[in-house]
Amino acid sequence: MTRRRDMQLQTLAIVGVGLIGGSVGLAVRRCSGGTRIIGVDGDSAALLCAKERGIVDEIATDVRSATAAADMVLFCTPVDSLAGQVLSAAAGARPGTVLTDAGSTKSTIVNSVEQRIPSEVWFVGGHPLAGSEKQGPRHADAELFRDRVVVLTPTAQTNEQAITRVTGFWQLLGARVLRMSPEAHDRAMAATSHLPHLVASALAGVLPLELIGLAASGFRDTTRIAAGDPALWSAILDANRDETLAALTRFEDRLKAFRLAIATGDREAVRNLLAAGRELRTAIKGDR
Amino acid sequence: MTRRRDMQLQTLAIVGVGLIGGSVGLAVRRCSGGTRIIGVDGDSAALLCAKERGIVDEIATDVRSATAAADMVLFCTPVDSLAGQVLSAAAGARPGTVLTDAGSTKSTIVNSVEQRIPSEVWFVGGHPLAGSEKQGPRHADAELFRDRVVVLTPTAQTNEQAITRVTGFWQLLGARVLRMSPEAHDRAMAATSHLPHLVASALAGVLPLELIGLAASGFRDTTRIAAGDPALWSAILDANRDETLAALTRFEDRLKAFRLAIATGDREAVRNLLAAGRELRTAIKGDR
Numbered sequence: 308m309t310r311r312r313d314m315q316l317q318t319l320a321i322v323g324v325g326l327i328g329g330s331v332g333l334a335v336r337r338c339s340g341g342t343r344i345i346g347v348d349g350d351s352a353a354l355l356c357a358k359e360r361g362i363v364d365e366i367a368t369d370v371r372s373a374t375a376a377a378d379m380v381l382f383c384t385p386v387d388s389l390a391g392q393v394l395s396a397a398a399g400a401r402p403g404t405v406l407t408d409a410g411s412t413k414s415t416i417v418n419s420v421e422q423r424i425p426s427e428v429w430f431v432g433g434h435p436l437a438g439s440e441k442q443g444p445r446h447a448d449a450e451l452f453r454d455r456v457v458v459l460t461p462t463a464q465t466n467e468q469a470i471t472r473v474t475g476f477w478q479l480l481g482a483r484v485l486r487m488s489p490e491a492h493d494r495a496m497a498a499t500s501h502l503p504h505l506v507a508s509a510l511a512g513v514l515p516l517e518l519i520g521l522a523a524s525g526f527r528d529t530t531r532i533a534a535g536d537p538a539l540w541s542a543i544l545d546a547n548r549d550e551t552l553a554a555l556t557r558f559e560d561r562l563k564a565f566r567l568a569i570a571t572g573d574r575e576a577v578r579n580l581l582a583a584g585r586e587l588r589t590a591i592k593g594d595r
Numbered sequence: 596m597t598r599r600r601d602m603q604l605q606t607l608a609i610v611g612v613g614l615i616g617g618s619v620g621l622a623v624r625r626c627s628g629g630t631r632i633i634g635v636d637g638d639s640a641a642l643l644c645a646k647e648r649g650i651v652d653e654i655a656t657d658v659r660s661a662t663a664a665a666d667m668v669l670f671c672t673p674v675d676s677l678a679g680q681v682l683s684a685a686a687g688a689r690p691g692t693v694l695t696d697a698g699s700t701k702s703t704i705v706n707s708v709e710q711r712i713p714s715e716v717w718f719v720g721g722h723p724l725a726g727s728e729k730q731g732p733r734h735a736d737a738e739l740f741r742d743r744v745v746v747l748t749p750t751a752q753t754n755e756q757a758i759t760r761v762t763g764f765w766q767l768l769g770a771r772v773l774r775m776s777p778e779a780h781d782r783a784m785a786a787t788s789h790l791p792h793l794v795a796s797a798l799a800g801v802l803p804l805e806l807i808g809l810a811a812s813g814f815r816d817t818t819r820i821a822a823g824d825p826a827l828w829s830a831i832l833d834a835n836r837d838e839t840l841a842a843l844t845r846f847e848d849r850l851k852a853f854r855l856a857i858a859t860g861d862r863e864a865v866r867n868l869l870a871a872g873r874e875l876r877t878a879i880k881g882d883r
Contacts, residue, residue, distance in 0.1 A: 436809060436811040437811065437812070438811070438812070438813070439812075455811070456808070456809060456811070458809075485809075495806050495809050496809075498801070498802055498803060498806055499802065499806055499809050499810050499811065499813075499814045500811065500813055500814065502798070503798055503813055503814050503817040503818070504813065505850075505853050506794060506798055506817065506850075507817050507872070507876075508853075508868065508869050508871075508872030508873070509846055509849040509850050509853060509868075509872065510790070510791055510794055510846060510872075511872040511873070511875045511876040512849055512868065512871040512872035512875055513786070513842075513845045513846050513848075513849050514786055514787065514875050515786060516875070516878070518783050518786055518787055519875065519878050519879050520744070521724060521744060521746070521773075521783050521784075521787050522787050522879050523724040523725065523726070523743070523744070523787065523788065524725070524726070524727075525726070525787075525788055525791055525792065525819075525820045526787045526788065526791050526879075527879060528816045528817070528819045528820060529791040529794065529795050529816070529817055529818075529819070529820060530791070530817075530872070530875075530876050530879075531813075531816045531817070531876070532813045532816060532817060533869075533872040533873055533875075533876040534873055534876045534877050535869075535873070537866045537867075537869035537870040537873055538866060540865075540869050541862045541863075541865040541866040541869055542862070544857050544865055545857070545860060545862055545865065548857055548858070548860070551857060552854060552857060552858060554801075555850065555853075555854060557801045558797055558798060558801050559847070559850060560801075561797040561800055561801050562793075562794075562797050562843065562847060565793055565796075565797060565843075566840060566843060569832050569833070569836055569839060569840060570836070570840060572833060572836070574829050574830070574833055575829075577828075577829040577832055577833065578825045578826060578829040579825075580796065580797075580800065581796050581821075581823075581825035581828050581829055582825040583796075583800040584795070584796030584797065584798075584799040584800035584818070584821040585796070585799070585821055585822055585823070585825055587799045587800060587802050587804070587807065587818075587821075588795075588799040588818050588819070588821040588822045589822050590804070590807050591807050591810050591814075591815060
C-alpha cells in the first residue's frame with residue numbers, strides 16, 4: 308500500500324495546455340482519478356479554455372510556482388523555448404520532482420537541460436507520437452495517446468526511477484513506451500515526421516490557387532499536415548536541421564530516379580520505384 | 596414523356612469492374628432503377644464478384660458484343676489500354692451510342708480516339724475525381740461519387756447531345772460536372788494527383804524499414820496513396836509525362852528553397868514557406 312501510494316501521481320503540472328498538453332490533462336483525468344492538475348500557459352485564452360473543459364483543476368501563469376507544487380511537470384511547449392523553461396522550473400523544484408517533455412526533437416533539448424539541471428531534480432526527455440494539424444485545448448482528446456507510441460530518450464545521466472515513473476505515466480494513458488537515444492530519435496523523426504511535413508508543405512505550396520477546387524482526397528491526404536502551425540514547425544526543422552537535410556537528400560535522390568525513369572519512358576523502372584513505395588507503405592500497420 | 600423516355604439510360608455497359616466501375620454500377624443501381632447493367636472485364640474473379648454484389652445484371656468478356664447491346668458504355672480500364680478498347684468497341688456500336696471513360700489522363704486518350712472513331716458513334720472523355728488506394732469491386736461504394744467532381748473533356752469534335760447525356764449521367768450519381776480541355780485537365784491533374792502520387796511513393800520508398808513502427812498519423816496520411824497499384828500508376832505517369840515532369844520541377848524548386856532556408860538557419864524564410872503551404876491547404880474546402 309505504501310509503495311502504491313508513493314507511486315501515485317498527486318500533483319501534475321502541465322506547461323503548455325494546447326492540443327498535446329490539453330489531451331494529457333483529459334487523459335489523466337480519465338485514467339488517474341486522484342491527481343490534481345495545474346495548467347500553466349502564457350496564453351490566457353488557452354488557460355481559460357482548459358479550465359472550462361475540465362482539463363485542469365487550477366491555472367497558473369508562473370512555471371516556477373506551479374513546479375514547486377508538483378510531483379511531475381510535463382512541458383508541452385514549442386521546442387525552441389522548452390529547454391529554457393525546464394531549467395527555469397528546475398531551479399524552484401523540490402528534490403525528486405520529475406520533469407519531462409513532449410517536444411518533437413530531443414538532442415538539443417536533452418543536451419541543454421542535462422548540462423545545467425540541478426542534480427536533485429530529474430529530467431526525462433519524451434515525445435508522444437500523436438498529434439494533429441489542429442491546435443489548442445478545444446481540440447484536446449482524452450484518447451489521443453491510446454495505442455500510440457511515446458518515445459523516451461534517457462541518457463547515461465538519467466535517473467532510473469524517473470524513467471520508471473514517466474514510463475508508467477504514459478502507459479496509464481494507454482500509450483506504448485519505447486526507449487531510444489536522443490540522437491536515434493531525431494534521426495528517425497527526420498524520416499517519419501520532419502521530412503514529410505516539409506514535403507507536404509511544398510506540395511501544397513506549389514499548387515496553383517485556381518486548382519484547389521480540383522484537389523481530391525489523394526491531394527488532401529498527402530498535404531493534410533501542411534495545415535500545421537508554421538511557427539512550431541520552423542522551430543522543429545531548425546532544431547533537427549542536420550538530420551532533416553540528410554533525409555531530404557535521400558528523398559531528392561529518389562525523385563531524381565523517378566524523373567529519369569519517367570523522362571526516358573522506362574515504365575518498368577517507374578513501376579519498380581512505385582512498387583518499392585507501396586511495399587513500405589503497406590507494411591505499416593494500424594491505420595486509423 | 597417521350598423525351599424523358601429517350602433520355603433514360605436503358606442499358607449501360609461498364610468495361611472494367613474494379614473500384615471505379617464497380618462503384619458506378621452500385622450508384623446507378625441506387626439512382627436509376629430501370630437500367631440494365633452489363634459488366635465486362637478480362638478478370639473473371641472481378642466479374643464474378645461484381646455479379647455477386649449486384650453491381651451488374653449480366654457479365655461479358657467481349658467488349659464488342661456488350662457495346663452492341665448498350666446505349667452507353669463507360670470504360671474504367673488502365674489508361675494505356677483504354678483508347679484501343681474504345682476504338683475496338685466503337686466498331687461494333689449502334690449509331691448514337693455514347694462511349695465515355697473514367698481515365699486519369701485525357702489528352703492521349705481523347706486524341707487517339709477522335710482520330711479514328713466512326714462519326715456516328717459518340718465519345719466524351721471523362722474523369723471522376725474520386726477513388727482510393729483500394730482496388731477491386733469488393734471495395735465498390737455507391738456513394739463514391741457523391742459531391743465529387745467529374746471532369747468532362749469535350750473538344751470541338753464532340754457531339755453536344757452526348758456531352759449532355761454524360762453530364763446528366765454523372766449528375767444522377769451525385770457528382771458535380773466540370774468541363775475542361777483535355778490539355779487543361781492533364782496540366783491540372785499533374786499538380787493535384789500525379790505529382791502527389793509520385794511524391795507519396797518517394798516518401799514511403801525512402802523510409803528505412805526499421806522505422807515503420809514509428810510512423811504516426813502524419814506519415815500515414817502523407818503516404819496513403821503510395822499503396823496504389825504500381826502498374827496503373829506507371830501508365831498514368833507515362834501518359835502524362837511532360838506535365839508531371841513540369842510539376843515535379845516546380846516542386847523540386849520549392850524543396851531547394853526549403854533546403855537553403857533550413858541550412859542557413861533562416862527561420863523566418865522557413866516560416867514563410869510553411870505559411871504559404873498552410874494557406875493553400877486550408878483554402879481547400881470539404882475535407883471528409
